Amino acid sequence: MSANETHRAGFCAIVGRPNVGKSTLLNRLLGQKIAIVTPKPQTTRNRILGVLTLPHAQVAFVDTPGIHRARKGLNRYMVEQALGAIEEVDVVLFIVEPPRGDTAEAMRRPLGEVEQSIVRRLRRARKTIILGINKVDQIRKPLLLPLIDAWNERMDFASIVPFSALTGDGVDRLVEEVVSQLPVGPQLFPPDMVTDLAERTIVAEYIREQILRFTREEVPYGTAVVVESFDESEREGRNLVRIQARIFVERDTQKGILIGKGGEMLKKIGTAARLEIEKLLGCRAYLGLEVEVEPRWSERRDALRRLGYAE
Numbered sequence: 629m630s631a632n633e634t635h636r637a638g639f640c641a642i643v644g645r646p647n648v649g650k651s652t653l654l655n656r657l658l659g660q661k662i663a664i665v666t667p668k669p670q671t672t673r674n675r676i677l678g679v680l681t682l683p684h685a686q687v688a689f690v691d692t693p694g695i696h697r698a699r700k701g702l703n704r705y706m707v708e709q710a711l712g713a714i715e716e717v718d719v720v721l722f723i724v725e726p727p728r729g730d731t732a733e734a735m736r737r738p739l740g741e742v743e744q745s746i747v748r749r750l751r752r753a754r755k756t757i758i759l760g761i762n763k764v765d766q767i768r769k770p771l772l773l774p775l776i777d778a779w780n781e782r783m784d785f786a787s788i789v790p791f792s793a794l795t796g797d798g799v800d801r802l803v804e805e806v807v808s809q810l811p812v813g814p815q816l817f818p819p820d821m822v823t824d825l826a827e828r829t830i831v832a833e834y835i836r837e838q839i840l841r842f843t844r845e846e847v848p849y850g851t852a853v854v855v856e857s858f859d860e861s862e863r864e865g866r867n868l869v870r871i872q873a874r875i876f877v878e879r880d881t882q883k884g885i886l887i888g889k890g891g892e893m894l895k896k897i898g899t900a901a902r903l904e905i906e907k908l909l910g911c912r913a914y915l916g917l918e919v920e921v922e923p924r925w926s927e928r929r930d931a932l933r934r935l936g937y938a939e
Contacts, residue, residue, distance in 0.1 A: 636685040638718035638810035643710055645742055646670050646694025648723045649762040653793040654678045654691040657803065661908075662823050662830070663691050664837035668848060670694055671840060673702070673937065675709050677824045679817045685807040686815045690717060695746055702926040705937050711749060719756045719809045721802075722746070722785075725763045726775055735767075735775040739782070747783055756809045759785045760802055765792040828855040828871075831905050835873055835917070838900045839886070842893065847885050850878040852925060852935040867911045876922040876935060883919050894919065 642650045646669035654663050658678045664671060676691040692713050693706035714720055727737045739747065750757050759779055764772060776788050787805045791798030823830075832853040840848040852875070859870040877883050887894045894917055902915045925931035932938045 633812065634684065635812065635814060636807055636810040637687075637813045637816050639688045639690060639716065639816075640719040640721055640806050640810075641690045641692060641710075641713040641717040642721045642723060643692050643695065643714060643746070644723035645746070646696055648694070648725045649793040650691055650694070650723050651676075653723065653760070653762065653791075653799070654689055656793050656796060656799055657689060658822055660822065661904075662825065664833045664840075666837060666840040668840050670696065670703070670706065670849065671837075673706055673709075675713055679821050679823065680803070681815065681817075681819045681821075682803075682807070685810065686817065686819075687803070687806055687810065688816060689721075696742055700927050701929060701932055702937055705932060714749065714753050714755065717755070718811060719758060719786075719806055720750060720753070721758050721760055721806060722750060723760045723762050724779070726761065726767045726771070730768065730771070732771060732774040735771050736778040751783065756786050757783070758802075758805050758809065759783075759788045761788065761790045762793050764790040765795050765797065827909065828858040830908060831855050831858070831871060832873065834904045834908070835875070835897070835901045835915075837904070838897045839875065841900070842897055843885060847877070847882050850882050850926060851886070852876045852922075852937070854935060863911060868914065869909055869911060870914045870916075871905070872916045873918075875917060875919045876925055877919060878922065878924055878926065880921055883921050886919050 644650055651663035651665050651672050655661050657680050662678050663676050672691060672693045678689045678691060680687045680689060690713050692710035695707055695710050698704040698707045727734055772790055779788060786809055789798060789802045789805055791802050832855045835853045839851050853873055855871060855873045857872040862868040877886060898915050898917050902913050905913045922931055925935060
């Protein structure tokens with residue numbers, strides 16, 4: 629049998645609650661930072677395509693926003709992005725984490741409302757579902773079996789794989805399980821392609837990542853970032869890219885916090901973002917940041933569309 633007859637290729641959606649490690653896993657799989665990662669929930673707002681090319685397979689992973697109870701327009705958009713991906717892929721990788729506690733009984737604790745709703749949606753989808761149990765480096769090994777048993781009773785999975793996106797333990801097996809469920813076929817993307825995101829899109833996300841890192845309470849959730857200019861005219865000669873970005877907030881108080889006393893907070897965010905951007909671009913970067921108030925942008929359809937959060 630030729631290589632073409634055994635090569636597998638397809639799409640795999642990575643879904644789950646916020647903060648279970650979906651984006652950390654995507655970055656681990658690709659060996660580079662495509663998706664931003666912070667300890668705050670709802671960091672990912674859009675679907676992110678990450679292409680893993682292997683000698684025998686090509687997996688197009690689709691990282692999705694965390695599924696949560698959505699009320700505002702932005703949150704509803706995020707959940708729709710995740711749920712919509714389930715219908716469009718060959719395999720769904722459902723990521724969960726161990727419940728809190730250090731006993732077998734704790735591992736069998738009933739699911740919360742959000743995870744119950746995800747399970748119901750996955751049952752209705754009639755897709756191949758692989759369960760990935762992340763963060764197993766944080767529990768004792770004897771607790772793993774009761775945790776797997778509990779999930780086996782809730783739903784029929786093609787396979788259940790414990791792993792750690794942080795350490796990499798179990799990730800290779802996770803990839804093998806995903807590949808085994810993909811259809812036989814040729815590569816869907818060029819072999820050197822890692823993502824379809826433009827550099828300026830990733831730059832905007834890197835800036836938002838630092839806002840999430842350095843600000844508290846409602847401020848990071850009320851911000852959006854738009855890269856207004858991405859000047860590469862000096863990239864060849866001076867090894868420099870000039871970037872101008874605008875940060876949108878919903879209230880004047882948020883603008884004040886984001887700028888900080890004497891501009892200190894904005895400077896701190898800009899410096900940290902610039903260092904990440906320079907790693908991405910492989911050259912020096914000038915980063916200019918401005919802050920603008922856009923009242924209730926996360927609830928208004930026109931503003932959501934203009935800021936890239938609407939179909």
